[in-house]
Amino acid sequence: MSQVYPLAPLTSTGHWSFVALLAILIGLGVFIYCKNMPKVSKAVSIGVLLPMVLAFSWMFYKVNDSKLVISADSLTLDVPFYGFSIPLTEIDLDDIIRVDWGKSPELKPNLRANGIGMPGFQLGWFRLANEQKAFVATTNTDNIVSIPTKRNYPLILSLQNPETLTRNAL
Template sequence: MTQVYQLAPLTSTGHWSFIVLLAILIGLGVFIYLKNMPKVSKAVAIGVLLPMVLAFSWMFYKVNDAELIISGDTVTLDVPFYGFSLPRNEVNLAKVERVDWNETPELKPDLRANGVGMPGFQLGWFRLANEQKAFVATTSTDNIVLLPTTRNYPLILSLENPEQIVGN
């Protein structure tokens, strides 16, 4: 039997973070296009900027469809750019717990190693305040769960309905 848990959608802070980021990137593209500079330099700059705008636009679109899928033999995290699967026996589903960063600040993401981190949205590999590596996919500070793994890192996710997975 497959169980699907929706990750929490972006809050207004997350939406505004993406909108401001995309506006800055597009504004930078317009500035480069209008600036008097050699054509090769302009083409290279636009060639670097355009994929970034497309990538962040796609991530903004897909982040609200992110989900955790638990099937018979795998645990899959379906998130933009960083999705992956683990064998089910490597995720300790019996020890899934809710996390409150006010009560356990050592589990709060501290340093981004490989990912996206902006107000209202964190996705990717982070170093936690306790120096442990973790995969993080959060859109708010509410409804956060920790899924321990046997790979020396936990999964820290903000779920739409965390009570569905905690205690199962």
């Protein structure tokens, strides 16, 4: 039997970040379309921009449906573009903690290595303030948990109900 832990949905800051990003990309597309330039250049520019608009639109839609699924033998993170599974044997079950970045600033994402970072939303691989690599999926700063792995990186996640993710639940 699997247990599902929904990740926290976007806050208003995250929503407005996505809306602003999509508005900028669409505005750029309109500008390119209206600009007097060679047809090949225009087609290539729109051809590069259109997949970006579609990808960020899909992510905006999908991010509020992200979840952590724990089954009998694996932990699966269902997030846009970066979803993956880890065997439960590679999770340090005893060391799962709630994170308060005010009290544990070393666990705060510092440098994005491969991911998306905007106000109200961070997803992907980051370097933490303590220089450790981590997979981060956060939408707020209130309900953060750190799930250490035996692969030498933690999962830093914002959950809707972090208190339900305990050693007993696993």
